[in-house]
Amino acid sequence: MRLKYFLAVLGFAVMAAGYSLPGAYERMLYYNAYKLDKMAGGSKIASGCSKSGICNFDDFIHFIEGRKPGKVVAITPNEFPAIKQTAQRLQDLGKTGPVLVGRIMNDAQSYPDLLKKLGQRLEGLLTKSSGFEHKTLKGAELDKEVANIKSNIIESMKRVFDARFRATIDSFRPYEIFKVVIADGGKGIDFTATVEANEGSITEQKLQEIWEGYVKERPVTEALVKEFKPLADYKPVIQEKASGFVDLDATFSESLKDISGMTKKWLRGRYKENIAGNHQENLRELEGAIQKIEPLVCGPSGGAKREVGGFLAKRMMTPCGPWDVPELDEYLKGTTTPKQALRAQRANSVSLQEFEASVVQGEHKVPKTWAEKGIKTLKDARTKLVGHQPFELSSPRLRPGNGGRATTGGLGKAASFAGAALWVKDVTQAFVENMTALDRAATLTSIIPFVGCVLSTAAAVQNNVNTGLIVLDAVLCNIADALLLGPLAPFGFILHLARAVIHFFIGPPGPPTMEEIIEGRNTAWDKFLADCFSYIYSHEFSYPDQSFASKLESAFAIDAVAVLTDAADRIGALNASSSADLYDADADPEMDLEDLEMGSQEAIGKIRAERGNVIARRQRQYLLGILDEFVNGTAFSLTAAASEASSQFIELINSEEFIKKYRNPEGTIVIKQGYIDGGHKTDRYSIMRKTVKKTTKHLQSRPLPLPQTLDVAFVLGQSKGMKFAQRDTLSLYSFFNVEITEALTEPTDPLFRYWVLVRHTLQLIKLIQGRIKENELDGSFFPVEDAELLRRFRLLIAMRLGKLYEDVKVEALDERSRSSRFILSPTAPPIIINPYIPPIPEHPNNALLVSLALGLTTAVNDYVFSKEVTECLEKETFTIRAKNLRAIQQQFQKVQQVIKKLPKKIYASPTTPSQLLENHKPACVELGPSAEECTTIIEGCYSADNTTDEFVGNCIRSVVLPPESARKRIAVQYRELCNTFQSMQACGYALANCIKIHTGSRWEVLAECAAPAAHVNATATPPTTS
Structure with a gap:
């Protein structure tokens, strides 16, 4: 029932837009964010507003409100409306009510979720200083309008924050949820039962006094009784401190002065309920967004400044000027008991200690690119990049029995031994499932400033400026961003990629044949793929900054920080909420403290044991996602790139510039009706034109060849960035014990598991050696009938083999470098600076390769491949x-x-x-x-x-x-x-x-x-x- 009357019936899909002008400013915020997103080439905000083109202001407002065409009104014809005047116009038209959060950000599930996702998107947009486009505005005019939009976003966000802060007071009607117990056949009030139903709220004498005043000189009817709501319209008088913040103690004392029957404790409890939940989250998300976004627009010195003054008073506001920032902690003060405050303090202290201990235990390091930009420790990353916030005094995660979760209902006093065990399992599972499903985009967004590509060369490509390898490097860097950042990567560089591929095509000096042109296209494509693989490999000789490896390191690091942060918070909450010395019998639910402490300690131990597995699993998912993205992803697709490159190549060879490089031999002149060349009805390039036409038809029916995903996995496994992966990330045993076991209904025998790993690993070794084809891989020995799980298992084996080949190569080179320094010469052999690309030469001892891939200390015995074991394996697989x-x-x-x-x-x-x-x-x-x-x-x-x-x-x-x-x-x-x-x-x-x-x-x-x-x-x- 929280915020029942403040938010009315609005659920997760909608938000309360505040009152009057605040709702109008929220609309201005969303519209300006939408315009900036569109001008940057994006489609993340209000993507469904227009199927083609961009919505105007009126269409946008009606879209996010869910209005039908017949229910729209004219607001403003301006594309870039003035913020204050338009907000007033919206208010006059009554357009200040609820809007649909799902129409602003497609994946937003609630208003706080909308604020978080919108803030992340804006943070990326506001860091851009170029790359904005408009159909009519250019140059200085465009720059001016972009700056104006950014300013409007900041101003709107501040005004919305102020209004929502005040709404916590304006919406406080403590007696609206007062429960009245009816007696006497519906024509009277049961005063005793009513007071008991609203424990601590009002005295029975005061209630009778209010009832008598309510029915004075009127006959009591059932309708009259039903409508009785004592003090429903009562609103406490809000007292302020000299600094301009709410003084709750003074407020309650002043409010109770004329209502002797009301208790201060009950009033405080109602106020706590009023600000709990989404309302409190909304303010936190807005505050966090402003703190991150404002410096991007106003500069480091333009941040919000606190001024002394009545915070309920209207103030003039400029986007980058002084701002009276309400302190959220001050307005939460007084809503909690002293022990609850100590509980929050302990939870935060334990969380920090646990985080730092887990960093040391897991040997996690700060990436060099972070340190160069001011993130010196992972503790800094926890707050500045992941956005960790300390526990609030009223956090439901600190409630005894909740197990560090925000959900209500937990370990009660009446819980049995089995119930307590299930509670521990639920608490642990909540951590595993929450972190397995954690939206990676939220964490990856924060590292874009450290790993994102410099896009200055994109303009050079667009303008056909020959920048040679600089352009190629930029394209490769953007491919890496697309693979590693997915949908967060820059938009639309497939065209630049195609031009980079064509850059490798060198036309022969003499007229080429169809076969030579086809070979030239394929050679250019193969060269581009080789460069892609070399970039992924990231050898410092070819790429001194090891860009791909550095990006991969950052992605691994930020995700690990997010997991360790969540685990530490859960452990901190479990520790504090289960401490007997912090238990408040008057405020906390009845609890068996001994069971609570034992269960919490067991849950803490399990979370510590699971956090490494969770990180490894998420890194595996991330790497497998890179492979899927490379072949046919959303931000980058090699299939789409090949198609575009082929189209661009066909356009190139059909151009007059290309054809006129190859004139017909002397004495060969073809007269062509209707063809005019320099005033003569002759075509001196007819032979080349005929060759191009024939070649074009051939190329259109034969797309460029694409590498197999398993080959790409083998290359990715060799990347220098894989050294930053957690120890168990590429462990085949870990995958079996976690992902495969999860799909089974009962445990498998360790020997069977060993046989399965050996057989599948051997198959992949033969595949990368070119001895078998992908369609010849045998999946009959896989214990689960799940094609997708089997596919991912094979990709992991391919990556593991790639890592094995790389480790062996590095070890051999380390040994040889002691006697030969050729590695450091300007002409290092390609085998050193490039990855192995399948098919690779056969190894003299594949059983040894299997052993090394599985991390075994002894070589796999030939008995494993015997007919007897094969028959046993077939039988066991069928049985499982x-x-x-x-x-x-x-x-x-x-x-x-x-x-x-x-x-x-x-x-x-x-x-x-x-x-x-x-x-x-x-x-x-x-x-x-x-x-x-x-x-x-x-x-x-x-x-x-x-x-x-x-x-x-x-x-x-x-x-x-x-x-x-x-x-x-x-x-x-x-x-x-x-x-x-x-x-x-x-x-x-x-x-x-x-x-x-x-x-x-x-x-x-x-x-x-x-x-x-x-x-x-x-x-x-x-x-x-x-």
């Missing part, structure tokens, strides 16, 4: 797969039987109460649908399992999300739901049952219906028949 399938079927059947036993009335959806329609229909209509459509929508969002305003409001707003955003949101929620089941099949069956019961209901209702089935008794006896 069969057991896995049977276990999944049994889990499915258990859930099926339990669901059938559950009374259907649990899921039955009664007629929609009129009160629900009354509460939600106005907000629904405001979003765009008609009154009749809203009735249908609200009925489809009604669930007997969850009747809260938050649930229904969230469901309603999902209807007006853009289709793509809605699909993404449902996909995320579907995964989260099914992850709580024992299998995907069980989840699917539960949903199928709910669809039958809730015909015509929204997805949110189906998910709420299916959720209880995830917690059925797993020990139920399975049926004997299939």
